[in-house]
Amino acid sequence: MWAYFKLEFFQFMRNKKNIAIYVILLFFSCYFAIKIAPTYNPIEKVEVNEIEARYETREEFLNNVVINDGTHHLTRYAAAIFPEWNEYDKQRLDAINQNNLKEYAEATYKWYAYSDNMIFYRGGGVLYYNPGYYTFGNNYATMDGHFGYLYNASRYEGYTEVNSDLTINIFEERTALQTLQRLLNSYLPLILIVSCILFTVDIVLKDRRNPTLLQGLPLSDWRKLMVKGFVSLLGSVLAIIPLSVGLLIIGVQNGFGDFGLPVPIYIADDIFSNRMMWEYLIQNMLLIIFWFSLIISLVLLASVTLKNEFANLFVASVLVLAELMYFNRGIGAIKDFHWYPTSYVQVGQITSGYRNYLYASEALTFGSGLAIIGLCTCMFLFFTFLLSNRRKFKLL
């Protein structure tokens, strides 16, 4: 079996298509690090001028406002809520001017918590989140702002509790590890899963080019398939290497961050809980590996039944893209889409709980993802096992 593994792994690494995938990943990773990452413009930035302008405007209002019987109710309201709000802004300004980032984090956490409370629950449609949330065509800007403010409140609260050296880059989530965290919440899992599909589509059918060399090997078809699957899994995990080059570049530019940094996880009902960065990354890695296994087991099954690379590509692509057919914001409250493995394809958003927020569900968790994807993988492998053990089955 070891000899067959070496043979398969060697072929995998010499496969021109696979080499091309690694090279493309390396190119994307470097391009992202050099061109895209430096232009990252977070909605929630550490912007002293903005804080100062807001503080001074409100302070001036508070100093000059006259409250009497004829005062408009919104003026009264502003006069009631601005003092505490401004207090937090003042603390933030003082902390940043003294370069006391721990205190800045403390004040900012309170500022976000207070702001969200005021805007979302007591805003009455006259208070708004950061304008960055209100983009063209975004019908859920308030919900996004609500999530963003709670996320940041939780994050800054986490910074007050960790021993890491805080920097502005950490606050703006620009460090290498935080960039990775952000990417896991967007396209990175899809890129890795698509790479896995491309690595696997021909892993069985390529042997049709060398039938007499491989047909007679003293190894059962099932074992051959398992070795092929394992090689594909290993090759897919190795795709991390070219991607990590980009992270190294970002690390040199903006710092690497810290594995102890907090990552806010949305639990339910506007509650967030912080997890350490290393924990979050391991969970993501685990769920991505489960996704790789699911894709590989499906492609192996398709390879022994459909025996066509394009059919493999189609079947695997359907699995990855199926969520687009049914996903709508809030739909989890109506339908139990958490039973579908396809609902877990946005790996980073599953582990951070953001997907639950979008689905209005509490069931799309890391644990349920592992269970459902694991179960589907076992089912595909079981069918492949049954097929490959039929007496008349031929792998090639």
Added chain:
Amino acid sequence: MIELQRIGVQFTGRDILKEVTVTFMPGEIIGLVAPNGTGKSTLMNVIMNYINPSSGKVILNQELQYTTKKNEVKIRQLVSMMPDQSDLYNQISGKEHLKIYSSMWHSNPKLIDQTIKELGMESYIHKNTGTYSLGMRQRLCFAMQIVSDTQVMLMDEVMNGLDPTHVELISQILVKKKSEGKTVIVASHLLENLEKYADRIFFMKNGELIHVNDISPGFEEREITTLRIKELTDHLKEKISNEFPETNVKSLRNGSTLIDVRGYDSKKLGNVVEFLKVNEITEFSFGKVTLNDLYSMYYQEG
């Protein structure tokens, strides 16, 4: 020992193999001879279970059959088939190929260097096979099967693309494998060469496996059975038939004429020579029917 019992294979309603029953013993070289497309490769593919026969079974060592996938693996540990040279991995070296086969069959790693030396492959074995000539590739495929060191070895067109020196070299190795107790089944078109080392030779026609002894009794015996005349006119043929009426005269498509002299004593053979001399026929020889002759008679005469 490998037994084929009533093997039948049909493709699109046509019988490729018809009720083939035969046993191949250890320490035996079997030759399979037939024109292309008559079922030699199919027979080997059935032995390897690459093709499921429509009837019959293959039995190895009186116990193992292709009844389960587990048995298939057990049989494949004992039976191997020479790979086709077009299937080699062009990006890796010959030595890597040999290592792969040796490790897959867990054979003695010393066999690798020994085989390389025996086949004179030292000068190119470390180069990628993409740079090999047809003959070099063919030798590598043969070497791969040798290092797999299985009990039964199937070789389809093993001598393809080889020069006479290497044909001889491989023939010697086959004889050595036979002496080690291996069963070697060789399909070849090099009939003279096959005749030298094969213990039993089978023709294939209409899906049947026919032992050459059944076509030409005494083929494998060492006695004078045939007078071969290179070129003979029809007039002389008739004259011979008249002179020796009990003799069977057969003309082959390659121009040769065979005269059956089985059972002739020295005096009678002398009379034949005298007759040829009188009729000024100088190019003739006594011997036995060759495999080439049999092949011509069997396939070309319809």
